[in-house]
Amino acid sequence: MRVKPQTTDRIATMAIYAVACLVVLLLVFFVGYLLCHGASRLNLHFILSSPVFMKEGGGIGPQLFNSLYLVFLSMLITLPVGLSAGIYMAEYAKPNRLTAAIRFCIEALASLPSIVIGLFGLLVFVNLTGWSYTLIGGALAVSILNLPVITRISEDAIRSVPPSIKEASLALGATRWQTIVKVIIPSAVPGLVTGAVIASGRVFGEAAALLYTAGMSSPNLNFSNLNPFSASSPLNPFRPAETLAVYIWQVNSEGLAPDARQIADGASAILIIAVFLFNIGSRLLGRRIKARFAGKESGRRIVKI
Amino acid sequence: MDDNNNGLKIYTENLNLFYGDIHALKEVNIEVEEKKVTALIGPSGCGKSTFLKTLNRMNDLIPAVRITGDVYLDSLNVYRQYDIVELRKRIGMVFQKPNPFPMSVYDNIAYGPRIHGVRSKSKLDEIVYRSLTNAALWNEVKDRLRQNALGLSGGQQQRLCIARVLAVEPEVVLMDEPTSALDPISTLKIEDLIDELKGKYTIVIVTHNMQQAGRISDKTAFFLHGEIVEYNDTEKIFSRPNDKRTEDYITGRFG
Numbered sequence: 001m002r003v004k005p006q007t008t009d010r011i012a013t014m015a016i017y018a019v020a021c022l023v024v025l026l027l028v029f030f031v032g033y034l035l036c037h038g039a040s041r042l043n044l045h046f047i048l049s050s051p052v053f054m055k056e057g058g059g060i061g062p063q064l065f066n067s068l069y070l071v072f073l074s075m076l077i078t079l080p081v082g083l084s085a086g087i088y089m090a091e092y093a094k095p096n097r098l099t100a101a102i103r104f105c106i107e108a109l110a111s112l113p114s115i116v117i118g119l120f121g122l123l124v125f126v127n128l129t130g131w132s133y134t135l136i137g138g139a140l141a142v143s144i145l146n147l148p149v150i151t152r153i154s155e156d157a158i159r160s161v162p163p164s165i166k167e168a169s170l171a172l173g174a175t176r177w178q179t180i181v182k183v184i185i186p187s188a189v190p191g192l193v194t195g196a197v198i199a200s201g202r203v204f205g206e207a208a209a210l211l212y213t214a215g216m217s218s219p220n221l222n223f224s225n226l227n228p229f230s231a232s233s234p235l236n237p238f239r240p241a242e243t244l245a246v247y248i249w250q251v252n253s254e255g256l257a258p259d260a261r262q263i264a265d266g267a268s269a270i271l272i273i274a275v276f277l278f279n280i281g282s283r284l285l286g287r288r289i290k291a292r293f294a295g296k297e298s299g300r301r302i303v304k305i
Numbered sequence: 306m307d308d309n310n311n312g313l314k315i316y317t318e319n320l321n322l323f324y325g326d327i328h329a330l331k332e333v334n335i336e337v338e339e340k341k342v343t344a345l346i347g348p349s350g351c352g353k354s355t356f357l358k359t360l361n362r363m364n365d366l367i368p369a370v371r372i373t374g375d376v377y378l379d380s381l382n383v384y385r386q387y388d389i390v391e392l393r394k395r396i397g398m399v400f401q402k403p404n405p406f407p408m409s410v411y412d413n414i415a416y417g418p419r420i421h422g423v424r425s426k427s428k429l430d431e432i433v434y435r436s437l438t439n440a441a442l443w444n445e446v447k448d449r450l451r452q453n454a455l456g457l458s459g460g461q462q463q464r465l466c467i468a469r470v471l472a473v474e475p476e477v478v479l480m481d482e483p484t485s486a487l488d489p490i491s492t493l494k495i496e497d498l499i500d501e502l503k504g505k506y507t508i509v510i511v512t513h514n515m516q517q518a519g520r521i522s523d524k525t526a527f528f529l530h531g532e533i534v535e536y537n538d539t540e541k542i543f544s545r546p547n548d549k550r551t552e553d554y555i556t557g558r559f560g
Contacts, residue, residue: 094368164404168466171363171400172417172473173393182420187407 041266073139086154110148121213138214153195197282215240347528397470403462417473440468460491
């Protein structure tokens, strides 16, 4: 028996819609579940105050700050390196064995389990350097995790710039470097920004790589102390720094506060909200940069009759 | 028309080009006259665009390309005696599809002068004004210099690309089917523009459109399978071609 192509088409369409709906429903359910359970803690006091030991009512202030600071530090490391590597892969690498080997390494690095990177970090950034548990050690470990992602994002963003634009620049007598800096990178910026912010969201939620590098404790921080060399300054990168995701894991498995469960729920809700904000922020930023490229602020008006 | 030796801008000697194993250009010898329009015609895949790109060395970008023979610009060897930046400054190129940068109209035109070291704002303003005027685009864009060039129509974008080339003050302008992606009215505007530009610039234009070649060019070369079958005054090519194949092509019997 022969099925009419139109019928097959309709069935396929319905199946694809069904799967898409399923994915969306799962996501809505998951986020809804987290938000409902954490709802009781979604207040400023919880977000800003410090955790308290063995008592109810502790907050997540330092952990939240640590997470944000860690994202910032790791981006400071990965963006320049990853962007350079992406430029190399997209513009300079010739299609030969060496390039294939590099690509293989990047992909292998991208698929390493983060706990392995955490243990590597323990060996290198904690023990070998003698720093003990530090924020910078955590940032470096997360950077290893993030580097292949940023490299891939940069390469894709640069490859997506139409070759016709590159040709136009070269044909005007621009060198390859001028073409990369003045035409290709600016055209790739919206893609780069979106990618980098989404990668930041991943770093923000990372726990396994940080357990043994940034540590599971945070010293008492004095938020009015802005001297990055002082031990109690939140800006000091050479201090232990428990992040939000690590705290969720810790409080859930060995928390001593009577409201440990609620703290974990509340912190999870905050974490997922933060990741959402990252993603929405990346969209808005990408759009703004595109609008800026629309030339509203560049160039000059010439007054001539 | 016979004083070829005086007004000679570009000439090639036994130029061959290979794409891997494919022999794409075979023993091409041509003399391009200064401040004239030279049209290259021929069926798809005959090598006319490839030939055009040997003149400003755009084929250098393709790894599998091998070139033998010589190309001369003002009696100096394009492949041996020119710095590629200097060469491309003197030989500008307009592409088949308009390819403005995703920047403002102003920045598109100023791009070339800026990379060649022009910093002064008043000088750049002057160049932008002059280039857009010469490309017959100034009146249409003078109020939107700071808007994205991608917002212009296809025909305007192509004239912008021509203005962008003129801004670096080239001596030769190569055009690779510059009107094939445009509507008839935009095409006409570009043709008028080419008519105005000749006399100031040496123009080499690849075209699929025989009427266009007839309308705008002084000399025409007919390419077939990587060879120049016939090269002569345009009028002669279109009225009394020497070669049977040329006649067949321009009368539409093949291609």
